[in-house]
Every structure is written in structure tokens, then in C-alpha cells.
Amino acid sequence: MIETKRRLLSVKSSEIKPSEAQLNGTQVTVAKKDKDLFTHLYGAILDVCVSVDASKGLSEESALETLEMLLRDFYYLKYEEFLLVFRMMKEGKFGNFYERLKAAEFTRCFEEYDKDEARSARWERANKSKKIEPHDKLETTKDKVEFYKRWAKAWADKIDTKERQSEAEKEYNRIREAYNEGRLNDV
DSSP: OHHHHHHHHHOOGGGOOHHHHHHHOOBTTHHHHOHHHHHHHHHHHHHHHHHTTOTBOOOHHHHHHHHHHHHHHTTTSBHHHHHHHHHHHHHTTTOOOTTBOOHHHHHHHHHHHHTOHHHHHHHHHHHTTTTOOSSOSOOSHHHHHHHHHHHHHHHHHHHHHHHHHHHHHHHHHHHHHHHHTTOGGGO
């Protein structure tokens, strides 16, 4: 962990390659656990505000709240990807901010980055051999209902089978008791 922390603190956003950040990066959740890494990201947000000359930018307290919100909402991104998005914001890749840079603009930029087709394509290429789907296949309510019906039917058969086994065992025990007591003809 200490080596990872040192490496992350020494990362220069100008040297980050999108594919490396996405595929070989470190989960951003480490920033929630480590004060120095959290402070590093906090400084990066403040740097964005200064770099884009946002006179209607975030106060220090708002920047802190914004970082906490981004860490909560985009927990699945990598630490390096956070730095990459901040760099892209400074470079104007998400458009002009017209001296306004609030939490909503940060969220919009992160959403745009997350939905980027190149990012999705890299993810799919990297996970093709693992047969992992990038998105939930059950996207519509109809699909979810059909899935639930198939699941319920499969389990109903298993439950029904257990109930039938239980009834068969009860019948067997009733016949066995009758035989042991000499009442076999009564059965």
C-alpha cells in the first residue's frame, strides 16, 4: 500500500495515458481511506478551478463537498482517471466553463468521460476474453419481468420437487408403520 501511495502521489496528470489509467489504474476508493491521497485529489480540484479561471468557481468548502460527491458517485473509476478528467477539464476537452465551475460542471464532465465510446471500447477489448458484459443486459422492465418469471419457474420446480419428496417420505413412513404394526391390509 505504501508503494502504491507513493506512486499515486508522484503521478503527473500530463503523463497519464487514458488506456493505462482505465485498465491498470488503482481504484479511487483508496482516496477515501488515505488522507494524503484524498488531499492530493482535493488539490487537483482546486487546481482545475484556478486553471480555468473560474471566478464563479468552487469555494474550498464546496470543492471538498464536490470531491466527496465525485468519490461517491464515480467510485468505480480509477484514481488515475480522476486525475485524467481534471487534466481534460483544464485542457478544455469538455468545453468552456465561462468562469463558472460548480459541482454540476464537474459531474457533467465525469459523466461525459464515463460514457465516452473510446473508454467503453477499451473496457470491452480488455474484458472480451473474460466474457463480462459492460452493462446490465436487463435494461427494460419487460426484460426484468421475463427474467423474474424464468427464475421463479426454475425455483418453483425445485420447491415443488422437495414438497413431493416430503410427501412421498411421509407416505412411505405411514405404510412402514402400518406394516410393522400388522395393519398392512388397512392401508
